[in-house]
Amino acid sequence: MTKPKVWISRPFFPDIVDRLREHFDVSAEPEERAFSAAELAERLADSDAAIVGLADKIDGKVLEAAPKLRFVANLGVGYNNLDIDALTQAGVGASNTPDVLNETVADYAWALMLAAARRVGEAERWLRDGQWHGSRFEGWLGADVHGKTIGILGMGRIGQAIARRAAGFRARVIYHNRSRLDAALERECAATYVDKASLLAQSDHLILVLPYTPANHHAIGEAELKAMKPTAVLVNIARGGIVDDAALARALATGTIASAGVDVFEGEPSVHPDLLKIENIVLSPHIASASRDTRRDMAALAVDNVLAAFGHGPHAGRPPTIINPGVLADA
Ligand code: 8YV
Known part of the structure; x- marks a missing residue:
């Protein structure tokens, strides 16, 4: 047969x-x-x-x-x-x-958030470039992650795994999702539901974990970036197309937000050329699940x-x- x-x-x-x-x-x-x-x-x-x-x-x-x-x-x-x-x-x-990738992707979201907040990529490039000739007390200042407010947009199983990691950092978690988690799950994740405008305004670091649907196309564009704190870090481990990459490049170049960690891109494997020119962004080639x-x-x-x-x-x-x-x- x-x-x-x-x-x-x-x-x-x-x-x-x-x-x-x-x-x-x-x-x-x-x-x-x-x-x-x-x-x-x-x-x-x-x-x-x-x-x-x-x-x-x-x-x-x-x-x-x-x-x-x-x-x-x-x-x-x-x-x-x-x-x-x-x-x-x-x-x-x-x-x-x-499910099989929830914890690995959550680890990577934190890796990108920490790397972008503490400027790991930029500092490494500078060191490799032979520019380290002495230290400056005020050099390489980044943002803390511990004790800050972490925002999660999209609170499915990966979002929940990201939220659970915040306890060790004594960080507060707020989230926005199509539907609110039930009370027991909210308690378990120690996460507080807020509307999207409050999420954008209050997050010190914002992680995107939305599925890509036509309704989520450019869920983060120029207006949303302007609504964020100028000290904020944006992390996208979800899908390209959820962020307007051209608007993100402008926001990073002009200080609308402080930095970003991005694993997924509109039109990947091509990456918007303006993102490649920017120092205050950590870029990776869609590897969040790659353990x-x-x-x-x-x-x-x-x-x-x-x-x-x-x-x-x-x-x-x-x-x-x-x-x-x-x-x-x-x-
Ligand atoms: C990719 C992902 O599938 O699970 C997803 O939705 O985007 C990734 O895990 C992976 O890069 C395999 O190509």
């Missing part, structure tokens, strides 16, 4: 991919790169399942060329690269990788979902993190 075919859009942990081989004919791309819609259509034309990432945009047009496709597993908690309505309409299940353990956990979860969708493994018939479970009910 021929095995169903699974296409993997990038190479990852061979021992985890091997778990598919008993049940699937696996074809994994040898290198990670962006695929055009035509290339995706061509690769999915004969595939029953796919494991894809943020750069792979699966929309209705691509699906038209993929008549056999039954399941798409996304390597990431955010899935704005998938058109879920189109997938559901085509009867294709889709999964993401929630050795977590990337393995994300890969394993994607594989578990594909196995389960085809009736294999411990979750047979019930992909553990399916986004559109109705598809299976209808099958």
Whole structure:
């Protein structure tokens, strides 16, 4: 009997991919790169399942060329690269990788916040540049994080993990979210709900953890940046497009806010050229979930979902993190 075919859009942990081989004919791309819609259509034309990432945009047009496709597993908690309505309409299940990355992404949000507040990147560049000839008592002054007010915009599971870390810094946490957490969870996170205007005005450091949706496009633009404290640090570990990068570059250059730590960009992997010219920003190439353990956990979860969708493994018939479970009910 021929095995169903699974296409993997990038190479990852061979021992985890091997778990598919008993049940699937696996074809994994040898290198990670962006695929055009035509290339995706061509690769999915004969595939029953796919494991894809943020750069792979699966929309209705691509699906038209993929008549056999039954399941798409996304390597990431955010899935704005998938058109879920189109997938559901085509009867294709889709999964993401929630929870396994919460703590690692929360660690990284704090890393960026601390690095931006204490000017770690700038100071390192200066030292490497051979400019350290003596110390200046008033040199390299940054902002404290301990004891300050940390704002979190988007209070899902990653936001909550970020909030829990604040206790060790004796920092106060305020948050804004589409819906307020229940009282027990608010207590556990020691977080106070405020409206967006108060969040912008009161946060010493503001961390963005929103999913990317059309409604969240440029949730932080010129007006929002102007509403923040001039001493504030802005951290984006969510998605490019949530911040207006051109407005952020202007705000940093003119002192509207003090600094920023940014892991995600509009149009990444291109980065707005004005951001690259600015010293008071820490930039990283979308690595918030990139710890050795977590990337393995994300890969394993994607594989578990594909196995389960085809009736294999411990979750047979019930992909553990399916986004559109109705598809299976209808099958
Ligand atoms: C990426 C992420 O998926 O989980 C998300 O939503 O943005 C990241 O974890 C990761 O970079 C894999 O490409």
